[in-house]
Amino acid sequence: MFVRLVYESFRRQKRRKLLAGAAITLGVTVATAMIAVATDIGDKINRELRTIGANILVTPQEDTLDVEIGGVNLKPPTDGAFLNEADLPKIKGTFWHNNITGFAPMLPVNASIESDGKAQDATLLGTYFAKQLTFGTENFTTGVRTTHPWWRVSGAWPDDNSRDVLLGERLASRLGAKPGDQIVLSNRQLHVSGILSTGSAEDDQVVAPLSLAQEILGRPGAVRRVYVSALTKPEDALARRDPKSMSGPVYDRWYCSPYPQSIAFQLAEAVPHSHAEQIRQVAQNEGAVLTRIEGLIFLITLAALFASALAVSAAMATAIFERRAEVGLMKALGAGKLAVASVFFAEASLLALLGGLLGFGAGALLARQIGQSIFNSQIEIQPVLLPVILSIAVLVTFGGSAAAIRRAVQLDPVFALRGEL
Amino acid sequence: MSHSAQTLAASRAQAPHTSMFLRMLVRAAILRRGRALSALFAMVVAAAVATAMLNLYVDVQAKLRREFRNYGANVILVGKQGASLPPDTVSQVESTLSGRAIVASFAFVVARTTDGQPIVVAGTDFDRVRQLDRWWSVSEWPSAPQQALVGVRALSAVSPKNQRFDLSFQGRTIHLTPAGTVQTGAAEDSRVYLLLSEFVAWTAVAPSTIEIAASGSPEEVTAMINQLAQAIPAADVRPVRQIVEGEAHVLGKTRATLLAAAALIILTAALCVLSTLMGWVFDRRRDFAIMKALGASTRLLNGFFAAEAAALGATGALVGFAAGIGIAAWIGRANFHAAVVPRLSVLPVVLAGSMVVTLLSSILPISLLRRVQPAVILRGE
Numbered sequence: 020m021f022v023r024l025v026y027e028s029f030r031r032q033k034r035r036k037l038l039a040g041a042a043i044t045l046g047v048t049v050a051t052a053m054i055a056v057a058t059d060i061g062d063k064i065n066r067e068l069r070t071i072g073a074n075i076l077v078t079p080q081e082d083t084l085d086v087e088i089g090g091v092n093l094k095p096p097t098d099g100a101f102l103n104e105a106d107l108p109k110i111k112g113t114f115w116h117n118n119i120t121g122f123a124p125m126l127p128v129n130a131s132i133e134s135d136g137k138a139q140d141a142t143l144l145g146t147y148f149a150k151q152l153t154f155g156t157e158n159f160t161t162g163v164r165t166t167h168p169w170w171r172v173s174g175a176w177p178d179d180n181s182r183d184v185l186l187g188e189r190l191a192s193r194l195g196a197k198p199g200d201q202i203v204l205s206n207r208q209l210h211v212s213g214i215l216s217t218g219s220a221e222d223d224q225v226v227a228p229l230s231l232a233q234e235i236l237g238r239p240g241a242v243r244r245v246y247v248s249a250l251t252k253p254e255d256a257l258a259r260r261d262p263k264s265m266s267g268p269v270y271d272r273w274y275c276s277p278y279p280q281s282i283a284f285q286l287a288e289a290v291p292h293s294h295a296e297q298i299r300q301v302a303q304n305e306g307a308v309l310t311r312i313e314g315l316i317f318l319i320t321l322a323a324l325f326a327s328a329l330a331v332s333a334a335m336a337t338a339i340f341e342r343r344a345e346v347g348l349m350k351a352l353g354a355g356k357l358a359v360a361s362v363f364f365a366e367a368s369l370l371a372l373l374g375g376l377l378g379f380g381a382g383a384l385l386a387r388q389i390g391q392s393i394f395n396s397q398i399e400i401q402p403v404l405l406p407v408i409l410s411i412a413v414l415v416t417f418g419g420s421a422a423a424i425r426r427a428v429q430l431d432p433v434f435a436l437r438g439e440l
Numbered sequence: 441m442s443h444s445a446q447t448l449a450a451s452r453a454q455a456p457h458t459s460m461f462l463r464m465l466v467r468a469a470i471l472r473r474g475r476a477l478s479a480l481f482a483m484v485v486a487a488a489v490a491t492a493m494l495n496l497y498v499d500v501q502a503k504l505r506r507e508f509r510n511y512g513a514n515v516i517l518v519g520k521q522g523a524s525l526p527p528d529t530v531s532q533v534e535s536t537l538s539g540r541a542i543v544a545s546f547a548f549v550v551a552r553t554t555d556g557q558p559i560v561v562a563g564t565d566f567d568r569v570r571q572l573d574r575w576w577s578v579s580e581w582p583s584a585p586q587q588a589l590v591g592v593r594a595l596s597a598v599s600p601k602n603q604r605f606d607l608s609f610q611g612r613t614i615h616l617t618p619a620g621t622v623q624t625g626a627a628e629d630s631r632v633y634l635l636l637s638e639f640v641a642w643t644a645v646a647p648s649t650i651e652i653a654a655s656g657s658p659e660e661v662t663a664m665i666n667q668l669a670q671a672i673p674a675a676d677v678r679p680v681r682q683i684v685e686g687e688a689h690v691l692g693k694t695r696a697t698l699l700a701a702a703a704l705i706i707l708t709a710a711l712c713v714l715s716t717l718m719g720w721v722f723d724r725r726r727d728f729a730i731m732k733a734l735g736a737s738t739r740l741l742n743g744f745f746a747a748e749a750a751a752l753g754a755t756g757a758l759v760g761f762a763a764g765i766g767i768a769a770w771i772g773r774a775n776f777h778a779a780v781v782p783r784l785s786v787l788p789v790v791l792a793g794s795m796v797v798t799l800l801s802s803i804l805p806i807s808l809l810r811r812v813q814p815a816v817i818l819r820g821e
Contacts, residue, residue: 075625
């Protein structure tokens with residue numbers, strides 16, 4: 020009889036059930052989508068923050084002081100120590116290699132450009148543009164196109180294995196050069212594939228594949244410094260401690276957290292004779308920005324959960340209130356309060372489960388759509404969320420119906436049947 | 441009929457027509473205050489949520505921009521071909537930007553340590569650098585004359601035992617005491633920083649670089665750059681693209697996410713109001729039938745329910761607006777440690793949106809009921 024009551028209620032009151040079910044589905048959709056976005060937003064914004072540039076700098080351990088003003092290196096290029104290019108793929112062998120989105124080695128050398136028969140001094144910067152590298156079985160591409168996304172090239176990016184170069188835009192306008200021209204640089208005839216605009220010191224420099232810079236310097240395999248772009252976690256009290264002063268378990272926890280400090284520490288371990296340090300301007304501020312944005316989205320997710328809970332409760336309350344006459348009839352036929360309430364609760368949980376399932380699917384789609392249109396990447400939803408979302412849906416539906424059900428079972432059947440009240 | 445009833449009838453007959461209309465509105469709300477209150481409550485919550493979301497959406501840009509100003513200068517001004525800037529440039533920059541920016545000037549030379557090693561020495565104003573470059577990790581800022589701020593890598597070259605040291609530039613020597621160290625992970629670590637006045641007295645080299653952290657939208661910053669380029673022809677003014685573009689990127693994505701979230705939440709809240717109000721109006725089909733049976737015209741009925749919905753919408757929107765401003769202010773305090781400024785421009789949007797939702801939710805059931813004979817409703821079928 021109980022099953023029949025519930026079944027017939029669904030069969031005969033399609034419109035009402037549809038309305039309440041739609042409200043639950045919508046509420047769960049919004050809740051699922053917002054939870055998915057909120058759990059993934061940190062990672063997404065972290066990747067966006069990488070557009071500000073590298074946050075870790077790897078330099079030779081025994082280096083002489085940098086003599087650099089306004090991005091122009093005044094130190095004699097042969098002075099000081101170098102890193103070995105062959106060691107660089109080891110960066111991808113560190114514990115946090117998946118968090119390292121890219122790295123770019125730099126080797127500035129002095130060169131002279133001949134124009135109109137006169138020689139002119141210029142800095143040539145050797146680097147990777149989008150170099151194919153292999154570490155173990157892993158193939159990856161890295162270079163300034165990943166780590167310095169604000170560099171703009173009109174013309175074409177040079178190939179890393181070619182002898183093509185980029186001219187900084189201010190240098191190019193002084194020389195009157197355009198993409199496709201040939202220049203004579205330190206007695207080599209080179210092809211200019213494009214004009215580079217960066218808004219900083221590189222605008223006055225020649226940027227070339229690393230191998231060409233090493234050849235001009237006469238030191239094969241030499242690298243002056245490496246810019247590493249890594250996804251990091253905002254720094255906290257543990258991050259700031261000195262690893263030498265830590266006990267075993269604390270040290271393990273520090274080492275296995277993607278703090279800028281611990282990633283830098285592991286980079287220095289991986290690359291022989293190197294020193295790695297966070298670039299504080301980038302690393303410190305990105306932690307602050309990330310914390311703010313995550314906090315904001317978290318608070319908004321709370322608001323979304325609240326709004327959807329309210330929408331579900333409102334729909335359930337309305338649906339039950341409309342069925343006073345039915346309650347009156349059941350009670351007139353001798354049904355107890357418990358029997359009436361259990362019919363309503365059974366209906367509510369059925370609706371919640373159905374709406375919850377549908378809403379979960381729709382919410383996952385919606386989250387994916389949001390990820391695709393805003394961040395150009397997937398927002399994956401954890402299947403673990405399904406039971407959590409379903410139980411929240413059932414709880415909220417119960418909560419929303421409880422007040423209405425209580426009022427319904429307390430009705431005097433006589434008034435309810437006469438339609439008064 | 442008693443005397444008092446007669447006077448009552450007479451006074452009612454003389455009263456303007458609007459009084460009956462108002463009475464119906466007010467009595468309907470009072471007699472079913474439970475349902476009316478729950479409808480109003482739904483309206484208030486929806487309006488509050490909508491206000492808070494819109495307010496945050498408008499304000500979050502300003503809040504995040506402030507966070508991004510911690511990245512330091514977004515505009516840099518250098519003398520053409522590396523030349524020194526005219527002496528009054530800083531005051532000129534400040535008067536051009538009139539308080540919308542933090543400005544710090546830097547002068548650089550390559551000096552020699554006592555053992556002849558080249559080292560970059562910079563002169564600047566420490567109070568301004570503290571505001572501009574907040575990521576500098578400084579053990580102690582110089583406070584007395586002849587004190588220097590030494591980069592962590594430069595320290596071993598000039599003053600390994602933290603003792604007094606000498607630097608020479610073009611035959612002139614300066615005696616300095618290290619006050620503290622600076623660590624940034626970049627070029628600053630290899631430099632020595634002095635107070636600008638001492639630097640100029642020693643080297644006679646004037647500042648060549650001015651770093652500017654300008655606040656405002658990208659358009660405002662571009663306008664400032666153009667103004668500066670016009671006011672100071674001796675200098676190259678350019679944006680720090682790395683910072684400017686990164687900021688625009690992250691802000692754009694955050695705002696888009698926030699907009700998507702706001703749209704979802706407002707939609708949910710509106711649907712919540714819609715279902716509650718529809719229930720309320722549907723519930724009153726007997727009132728509707730009685731009015732119709734007593735001869736009310738369709739226009740009057742529509743007007744009655746529309747007025748009721750409008751009153752509810754307006755009250756709900758106003759109360760909700762106040763509550764929403766409160767929520768936005770709390771979120772601002774909790775997350776950004778600064779109040780979110782109430783945006784009155786949001787009010788008309790929320791008010792209009794509430795009216796539309798309430799009108800919609802009363803018109804839908806009415807148009808369903810209109811086709812039904814009053815007798816059928818009154819019989820309770």
